[in-house]
Amino acid sequence: MHSKADHGRVTVTAPVEGMTIAEAAERTGLTPHTLRYYERDGLMLRSVGRTTSGHRVYTDRDLTWVTMLTRLRATGMSIREVKAYAALCRQGAGNEAERLALLQTHRARVLAQLAEVHEHLEAIDVKIGMYASTMARADT
Amino acid sequence: MHSKADHGRVTVTAPVEGMTIAEAAERTGLTPHTLRYYERDGLMLRSVGRTTSGHRVYTDRDLTWVTMLTRLRATGMSIREVKAYAALCRQGAGNEAERLALLQTHRARVLAQLAEVHEHLEAIDVKIGMYASTMARADT
DNA sequence: GTCGGCCTTGGAGTGCACTCGAAGTCAAGC
């Protein structure tokens, strides 16, 4: 059942030691290209592990981080800022206040942008209403 | 009072005939560069008028369109698609159904994306809550 | 032992949406 994509893995005993980049990609909805890019660019908490043959091994912890990273990205945080957040987390305990500030700033931005989109969407809805009534008139 | 930025305008009699690109930029929140770019790229309903000296003259109709255009852009519609919408509007009456469909498709996408952002934001809020309680503990 | 398939790296390429620069024109003020 797990014959392909098992290349560099030992799978000696333990209950799943990690996964290939392809699996990680599938589970996170990103592409292997993007996962490598994120690592190269310093967005990962730490370098992903490797097998003896050099293949990446993603752990659940890695995926958890990638998920957080995806949430930040999906809400509009730039790569640059995600990198800053990752750097803080990498430093370890002691800078929680900074991390909190960063996330709160982001949160405020997201709320503002959400409000803006809502406003624009309402105006677009008015336009849609106009076209809809035009269609209704043409339908007679 | 209106001495500068009046360059190409005649201002013979009438109650404001149009405005310069600088004024249009200020009123729409875009830059003159961007306004020119939009026109070049075919996003305007029709080419903006010119003075005898070749300067652009923006009318209220132009600004109304730019506003709509800004709303579409701000809600994530691509330049390419805005261009398609502009092309439909330019064609004149008869394709209201297509325009409606385009806007409704866009609306659906925006709603989906809004929901996604909300979901991600909630997860980020949880994280913020964790840091906040860490801070509270450290505060003692 | 060689083939297929997934992996590696470094670097280059892509698409989008602006954004800027250079060189020139024009009307108004001094």
Place this chain on the structure above:
DNA sequence: GCTTGACTTCGAGTGCACTCCAAGGCCGAC
């Protein structure tokens, strides 16, 4: 009549976030 400053066009440049490619390595299957 010369300077000033906002405008013009065309084309090139920028920043972001991927996205892809070439060349090569490793492993299991045939």
